[in-house]
Amino acid sequence: xxxxxxxxxxxxxxxxxxxxxxxxxxxxxxxxxxxxxxxxxxxxxxxxxxxxxxxxxxxxxxxxxxxxxxxxxxxxxxxxxxxxxxxxxxxxxxxxxxxxxxxxxxxxxxxxxxxxxxxxxxxxxxxxxxxxxxxxxxxxxxxxxxxxxxxxxxxxxxxxxxxxxxxxxxxxxxxxxxxxxxxxxxxxxxxxxxxxxxxxxxxxxxxxxxxxxxxxxxxxxxxxxxxxxxxxxxxxxxxxxxxxxxxxxxxxxxxxxxxxxxxxxxxxxxxxxxxxxxxxxxxxxxxxxxxxxxxxxxxxxxxxxxxxxxxxxxxxxxxxxxxxxxxxxxxxxxxxxxxxxxxxxxxxxxxxxxxxxxxxxxxxxxxxxxxxxxxxxxxxxxxxxxxxxxxxxxxxxxxxxxxxxxxxxxxxxxxxxxxxxxxxxxxxxxxxxxxxxxxxxxxxxxxxxxxxxxxxxxxxxxxxxxxxxxxxxxxxxxxxxxxxxxxxxxxxxxxx
Numbered sequence: 001x002x003x004x005x006x007x008x009x010x011x012x013x014x015x016x017x018x019x020x021x022x023x024x025x026x027x028x029x030x031x032x033x034x035x036x037x038x039x040x041x042x043x044x045x046x047x048x049x050x051x052x053x054x055x056x057x058x059x060x061x062x063x064x065x066x067x068x069x070x071x072x073x074x075x076x077x078x079x080x081x082x083x084x085x086x087x088x089x090x091x092x093x094x095x096x097x098x099x100x101x102x103x104x105x106x107x108x109x110x111x112x113x114x115x116x117x118x119x120x121x122x123x124x125x126x127x128x129x130x131x132x133x134x135x136x137x138x139x140x141x142x143x144x145x146x147x148x149x150x151x152x153x154x155x156x157x158x159x160x161x162x163x164x165x166x167x168x169x170x171x172x173x174x175x176x177x178x179x180x181x182x183x184x185x186x187x188x189x190x191x192x193x194x195x196x197x198x199x200x201x202x203x204x205x206x207x208x209x210x211x212x213x214x215x216x217x218x219x220x221x222x223x224x225x226x227x228x229x230x231x232x233x234x235x236x237x238x239x240x241x242x243x244x245x246x247x248x249x250x251x252x253x254x255x256x257x258x259x260x261x262x263x264x265x266x267x268x269x270x271x272x273x274x275x276x277x278x279x280x281x282x283x284x285x286x287x288x289x290x291x292x293x294x295x296x297x298x299x300x301x302x303x304x305x306x307x308x309x310x311x312x313x314x315x316x317x318x319x320x321x322x323x324x325x326x327x328x329x330x331x332x333x334x335x336x337x338x339x340x341x342x343x344x345x346x347x348x349x350x351x352x353x354x355x356x357x358x359x360x361x362x363x364x365x366x367x368x369x370x371x372x373x374x375x376x377x378x379x380x381x382x383x384x385x386x387x388x389x390x391x392x393x394x395x396x397x398x399x400x401x402x403x404x405x406x407x408x409x410x411x412x413x414x415x416x417x418x419x420x421x422x423x424x425x426x427x428x429x430x431x432x433x434x435x436x437x438x439x440x441x442x443x444x445x446x447x448x449x450x451x452x453x454x455x456x457x458x459x460x461x462x463x464x465x466x467x468x469x470x471x472x473x474x475x476x477x478x479x480x481x482x483x484x485x486x487x488x489x490x491x492x493x494x495x496x
Contacts, residue, residue, distance in 0.1 A: 014148040015085070015126065019044070019100035020092040021133045022411045023140055025361045027098070030144060033105055035079035039218075043078065044099060047224035054225045054235075057423065062228040063089050063097060064405060064413060067205035068130060069227060070123045072115045074197040077217055081105040082112035084119065084153050088130040089228075091411050094363045095418040100133060102126050104152050116199055116212075119153035126150060134405060200227070213237065272433055272489040274373060276302060277462035279470050280483035283443060290314040290366075291441050291483040292322035298330055300373040302485045304386045306441045308365040308415050313354065317366035321347045321416050325370065340370055340381055341424060344416055351417025365417035369400060369439050371487060378431050381424040384415045387445060388427075389457065391436040396454040399427045402442075436462075437487040440469070443480030447473035462486040 016031030018040050029037060052059045066089045073083040085103030092098070104126075106112065115123075129147055132138060196217045204210040208230035213219075226235035233239060276297045282289035290307030305321040307314025324343045328335055355364040367384020380388045385402040403414035403425075416422065438457045445453060448469070456468040465486045473482045 013151065015102055015104040015150050015152070017100065017102050017147060020090045020096065020098040021100060021138075021140065022091055022093060022405070023133070023138055025093045027092075028140075031148070032103060033079055033081070036081070036083060036103065036105060039078035040101060040103075043218055043221070044101070046221035047219075048098065050221040051225040051228060054222070055229065057425070058229070060097070060403065060413065061401065062207060062225075064403075065206055066228040067202040067208050068127050069200050069202050070127065071201075072112050072199040073218075074112055075109075077196045077198055079105070081107045082109040084112070084115050084122070086123065086126045086130050088127075088133075090133065091405065091413055094361070095365075095411070095413055095415065097413065100130060102130050102147060104150075106152055113197070113199060115153050116201065122150070122153035134411075272373075272376065272431055272435075272491065274300060274487060274489055275462055276485065276487040277466040278302070278483075278485040279466045280304075280441075280481065281470050281474065281478075283447075283478040283481050284474060285479040286481055288315055289481050290318050291443070291481040292318040293483050293485055294322050294326045294370075295485060296326060296328070297487075299328055299335065301325065301328065301335065301370070302437075302439055302487055303368060303370040304439045304441055304483045304485055305366045305368045305416075306384070306386050306443070306481065306483065308363065308367065308384075308412060308418070313358075313364045314366070316354070317351050317364045317417055320350060321366045321368050335372065337379065337381070337426065340372070344368065344381075344383075344424065345422055348416050348420075348422040352420060355417065363418060365415040367403075367412060367415045367442075371437055371439055371485070373431060373487070373489070376431050378429055378437065380427045383422070383424050384412050385410075385442045387440055387442070389438040389440075389453070390429075391438060391454075391457050392432065392434070396438070396450070396457060400425070431489045433489060433491040435489040436465075437485075437489075438465075439485040439487075441481060441483040443478060444469060444473055444482040444484055446480055447476045447478040447482060452476075457486070462488050 014031055016029070018029045018032055018037060019027065021028055032040070055062055069087045071085055071087060075082050077083075083103050083105050085101055088100050090098065090100040129143065129150065132143060198215050198218055200213040200215075202208060202211055208227070211230075211232075220236065223235045223237060226232050226237055274297050276295055278293040278295035280289060280291045280293050292305045294301065294303035294305075296302065303322060303325050305318040307316070307318040321344065324347050325340075328339070328343075351364045351366070355362040358364065367382075367386045369380065369382040369386035369388050371388060372379045380399045382388065382400045383403060385404045386400075387402070388399040390397045390399055403412060405411045405413065414423070436457065438453070440453070448456065452472065453469070456472055457465055459465045459468045466484050469484045470482060
């Protein structure tokens with residue numbers, strides 16, 4: 001990262017910040033010394049690049065559910081002073097991913113490792129302030145003032161030892177008291193040490209077990225991926241302590257097939273006939289409809305595109321995506337993955353070019369979900385929070401996973417036109433007679449909820465189900481645009 005001016009010297013009484021917040025369009029930095037600012041920028045930038053390379057297409061899903069990490073940096077690790085803070089995965093207003101760091105520099109603090117045990121309330125408050133950035137009513141100026149008022153962590157209620165004591169007693173009793181005594185012994189033994197170190201700890205997430213990390217100096221950029229996916233040994237972290245009671249951590253999803261691969265032609269599958277219906281509506285509050293739908297049963301191709309809310313020309317973005325998909329010429333087979341990737345990449349380039357003409361901070365983007373059916377197989381591609389479901393038997397099964405932040409204010413993290421680098425996620429499977437596919441915008445799910453969607457999705461023919469879904473959403477006071485496509489696979493030959 002270049003081009004950002006060095007930060008001023010730290011305010012000794014106030015924490016600072018560096019990184020991304022959803023309400024701003026670029027990096028923010030306040031009250032960090034130049035040395036710490038530069039070191040954080042360089043380390044995090046390299047760590048993000050390394051983790052993207054290591055995780056590939058699994059990077060974004062891992063990043064979005066990664067936990068908040070608390071940390072203590074020893075003196076001369078990322079600048080001359082000891083530092084305490086929190087690191088939270090974040091994103092800016094236009095969907096670019098980079099962590100947010102809240103940090104307090106503490107010149108002269110002799111034993112910074114004490115903060116791990118003795119400054120819990122300060123770390124709790126700092127983490128709460130970081131999470132506040134995701135709230136719907138987030139006010140950056142109020143956040144800044146609250147952070148400045150947080151003050152510095154207090155490492156202890158007694159003076160730190162200078163290592164001069166030669167005789168000390170530590171009480172022993174039950175197992176927990178023994179653990180505390182051992183920690184006290186370590187603190188006493190380390191008193192006055194100037195060894196460069198970092199401590200990192202977290203209460204965990206769905207992909208990372210609760211952990212305490214220790215590293216001599218800053219972790220290597222290649223080790224940062226474990227902060228996201230919890231695969232410690234694979235990233236060069238040696239396991240310590242008891243492991244028999246550690247919760248199982250789910251591995252990252254397997255990499256999808258190459259982008260130019262056609263839909264797989266599996267062993268003979270059931271012959272199905274495809275019947276579909278689609279509808280879109282602006283809802284009860286919006287002045288225009290920024291959604292678009294594609295209904296091409298002749299190609300075995302359907303889609304929902306939703307212009308990114310809050311950005312320029314959202315309706316134009318959705319239309320551009322839908323028109324490229326709908327404009328495919330008739331043919332004997334559904335388009336392959338390569339064709340869909342190519343069409344949406346072209347749309348991405350066109351929307352990026354339009355945004356540049358509107359101004360340096362403009363974004364013209366749309367989320368999209370695409371369904372293709374061919375030779376008894378289906379494939380779903382998506383970017384953003386438009387969804388696909390499979391109704392099989394009595395269960396409505398999600399086929400997509402939202403590309404969006406999961407806490408506080410929702411921020412879409414992937415869309416056609418959002419970034420120069422564009423990628424789709426894919427899901428594939430076999431089609432059975434009796435299957436029903438449902439594609440919809442997030443506005444429909446927001447109005448009906450998944451339970452309500454499941455109720456209307458199973459109603460009557462595709463045309464009847466579509467009408468019921470839109471009508472129920474409007475009755476529920478749909479504040480956003482609402483769109484839905486329903487595709488039935490019944491016994492018989494495909495309609496193409």
